[in-house]
Amino acid sequence: MAERRPSARDAIALVADRFAELPCAMRDYAPDGPLGWQGYDASRARAAERTGEAESVVCGTAEVEGGRAVLIAFEFGFLGGSLGERTGDRLEAAYTYAREHRLPVVPLIATGGSRMQEGMRALTQLQRVARQSVLTREAGLPQIAVLRDPTTGGGWATLGAGADVVLALEGAQVGFAGSRVRPADADPAAYTAEAQLAAGAADAVVPAEGLRPLLGRWLRLLTAPAAAPAGEPAPPPLPLGRTEPPASGWDAVLRARAPGRPRAGHYLDAYFTERVAIRGDRCGGTDDGMLCGFGAHEGRTVAYAAQTGTATRPAGFRTAARLIRLADRLGIPVLTLVDTPGAANDAEAERQGAGAAIAEVFAAVAGARTPLTTLVIGEGGSGGALALAAPGNTWATPDSYFSVIAPELAAAILKRPVTRVAATADQLLIRPQDLERLGVARVRTGEQPFPGTG
Known part of the structure; x- marks a missing residue:
């Protein structure tokens, strides 16, 4: 039967x-x-x-x-x-x-x-x-x-x-x-x-x-009632890694690329008491390198879109845009964690509409009425990272960098030898403290070291 x-x-x-x-x-x-x-x-x-x-x-x-x-x-x-x-x-x-x-x-x-x-x-x-x-x-x-x-x-x-x-x-x-x-x-x-x-x-x-x-x-x-005044951005997480500033631009790059430094999952676990994830771009794609969802932080719901250190795929950008638009419609503040060497640039990424997907995130961030907060927790690689950055409310941890282009690629474009890559990194002014002087981001300080990264 x-x-x-x-x-x-x-x-x-x-x-x-x-x-x-x-x-x-x-x-x-x-x-x-x-x-x-x-x-x-x-x-x-x-x-x-x-x-x-x-x-x-x-x-x-x-x-x-x-x-x-x-x-x-x-x-x-x-x-x-x-x-x-x-x-x-x-x-x-x-x-x-x-x-x-x-x-x-x-x-x-x-x-x-x-x-x-x-x-x-x-x-x-x-x-x-x-x-x-x-x-x-x-x-x-x-x-x-x-x-x-x-x-x-x-x-x-x-x-x-x-x-x-x-x-x-x-x-x-x-x-x-x-x-x-x-x-x-x-x-x-x-x-x-x-x-x-x-x-x-x-x-x-x-x-x-x-x-x-x-x-x-x-x-x-x-549906949780707001625990903070409407329009108040979510506070950036405390840094979980090293707290002293990097000595040079290349030092900042090496620290951001270090395998043992804290990643997005560690930050989300420390920041939220509970969270749920959204997955997929509703266009046939997913990107495990982009974590998106909603969580509870100090009695308040905060949406998150977090890069995990990989090159972000078009599906990842579209999922982040979907998350930001939903949070905006529901009046929920957004936290983005930037950590990518850049947008995926392989042939398949181009076929999947990389440029349009990145543009979608830029538009979602630019058009959002709900407040956005960004913390750069590792690599900030060019436009693939900037697309997720909140204008006027971007922070950077001491073990991160943010650059218009990777130092190696900048040296290659300028026809410099490999021996000049470190000097090029210094010249680009990509350290957190450099970004603060440039008015691009603020250094997020705090005493909450991540085990094994001291």
Whole structure:
């Protein structure tokens, strides 16, 4: 006997401590719906009897680990969780309630797509849902989608992929094309939650038992009241490495490149009491060298985008831009940690749109209304580093440098021998104390040494 697919009520029970269904006035259908599809009324009646639901979604308010939200739970047993006009009525009512009561929206999706028995009237519900999502985004409210099995068609392309944060249950079927409409030779592994995570379309894949605490953390961090006055930037982290200034430009370079110095992960662990990560650029790419997410610092939520010492890929820049735009919309301050020898410059990076991706970050930083803070914790390599730097609020640790170009490349361009690289580094004025004199950055001082770097 096939295992029973979890219902909408099962999904609600999986995440919610309390749930109260929202009333919704739904339209009356003409016999057999807008197309007069023979047998449609009977199909809906059987679905209602089998599931106990009047439509393919159940909407209500919930408490999740102490955080309040509007939940939209799909009932796959009701005609495959398909979207029809009455589904659209419920979804619009739920989004409207969320905006009126300043609540985040959490769709728990399990759908096969639009309801063919209602034809184009059903398909146009996707425009209706997209409009509600945009209005909610403009209201500064977060949307966190949970992808259940299956999440396909227009439900994935609007409620799922259009959310700010996308969490997926392990093993869930996820893709625009459902199993019955894919090419016969399609690789089924491409239509999974895990594949979407690898392609940068989902932020996390989580087992069912881990969903409630993870969703609770997300709600807590994205809806936490500000613990500081609006517009106040996040304080830069204290330096974790050496605290004495470098003696020369080349000394600064060597210290920034030292394998044992503290990296972004150490800084994030020291700065935040809890944090959650976003992953991927929503364009098919990920970059493990760019860590992005939200964390709690001294009772306040701070967004972070942190380079980890590698050459930043286009997907990394696009993920950082996505993070900054989301934080800006939610009024959350941003901390960026700069640590890269520069933007990736290989042929594949060019094919992936390196220049456009870097431009996207520059634009996100320049247009942000929320305050940004930057700490250079290692290498600050040219425009790939500057793209993440906050104008007027950039700090540098004593074991970092920031340069218009790597000293070796500068020497090569000037046709200087290798023996002149160190002198070129001095000439570029790239030490933290040089940057402070130039008005580019301030030296971040403090007494919090990282073990093994003294």
